[in-house]
Amino acid sequence: MYVQRSTDAQKEIMKRNFGKDDTEAVATVKQLYKDLSLPDLYATYEEDSYNMIKTQIQRISQKIPDEIFLILLDKMYKRKALEYNMQGGKKLRGISLIQSYELLVPKDLRTENNIKLAGYLGWCVEMLHATFLILDDIMDRSITRRGKPCWYKLEDIQASAVNDAAMIYFGIYQIIKEHFSHMDYYTELVDLFHETAFTMILGQVLDMKSQKQDVLTFKMEQYKTIAIYKSSYGYLSIACALHLAGYTSPEIFQQAKEIFTEIGYLFQTQDDFMDCFGDSNKTGKIGTDIQETTIQFSHRFTKISL
Numbered sequence: 001m002y003v004q005r006s007t008d009a010q011k012e013i014m015k016r017n018f019g020k021d022d023t024e025a026v027a028t029v030k031q032l033y034k035d036l037s038l039p040d041l042y043a044t045y046e047e048d049s050y051n052m053i054k055t056q057i058q059r060i061s062q063k064i065p066d067e068i069f070l071i072l073l074d075k076m077y078k079r080k081a082l083e084y085n086m087q088g089g090k091k092l093r094g095i096s097l098i099q100s101y102e103l104l105v106p107k108d109l110r111t112e113n114n115i116k117l118a119g120y121l122g123w124c125v126e127m128l129h130a131t132f133l134i135l136d137d138i139m140d141r142s143i144t145r146r147g148k149p150c151w152y153k154l155e156d157i158q159a160s161a162v163n164d165a166a167m168i169y170f171g172i173y174q175i176i177k178e179h180f181s182h183m184d185y186y187t188e189l190v191d192l193f194h195e196t197a198f199t200m201i202l203g204q205v206l207d208m209k210s211q212k213q214d215v216l217t218f219k220m221e222q223y224k225t226i227a228i229y230k231s232s233y234g235y236l237s238i239a240c241a242l243h244l245a246g247y248t249s250p251e252i253f254q255q256a257k258e259i260f261t262e263i264g265y266l267f268q269t270q271d272d273f274m275d276c277f278g279d280s281n282k283t284g285k286i287g288t289d290i291q292e293t294t295i296q297f298s299h300r301f302t303k304i305s306l
Helices: 006-016 023-033 040-058 064-083 090-102 111-141 157-179 186-209 220-230 233-244 249-279 300-304
Strands: none
Touching: 006 040, 023 040, 023 249, 040 064, 040 220, 040 249, 090 233, 090 300, 111 186, 111 233, 157 186, 186 233, 220 233, 220 249, 233 249, 233 300
8 A cells, every 4th residue: 555655756755865864854754754654554563563563472471470571561552661761761671671570580589688689680771872862863963862962072081982882881891890799600701791782783783784785675574574683671670580599491481582572673673763753852862863864663664655
């Protein structure tokens, strides 16, 4: 239906305006998205995705409490998870790790020390997130983050923001070494953070490469790969909680990974959608995906429409 409704003129509008760093061109692209009914299509997609993930949760082994998945999914539904973009952030990933751990273990193991250990891991997840926010803002030439100028935009920071991101990242492993080196799962924890960081870097590389493409050549497979790679935090949180709770079954970890991959994909599409249609006064971020020719959720439907 959308292929039949689109016109050569609409394709030309996209090619002429996408990637231009001026207000009129950005507004033209956004209007084209609206003409192609993107907001309505997105609302349907979000509803369908939420229901699909809930169905998938109900089918998995009962060895993992459903609440662990629903903590994050329900906060994301109708873009609630984008609260993290508000002033100061909401530490969603770190908090969900602690909550997941509390659901995984019996009451007698929810000691002050064990909750503190979960908190350390929660902050490590948040530190990884902060690392990539700093780097992502630099690569996207973003202007604001959480209602304030991006870190690299500060006059006394600028290029040294790269060093700051590296310092935060390597600080993660210092914390893990100090508090978990005596644990049986220490190596698994380190590998988990390494694997997550590497996956996210791959997502950033693919994202940057896509900016050099003709907008009409973007493929849905590209977008999905980038979105999944860039949103690995969800599984990182639950995997840390599972290790801390003493789980060792590869099957359980795989089940959790499959579901959180879908949740992470939904989260990334929400983030991309809000970059285009979100109110910067509420999200705290001025979107630049159109100007930077960043492959975004919009292409899921504009490619169909165009």
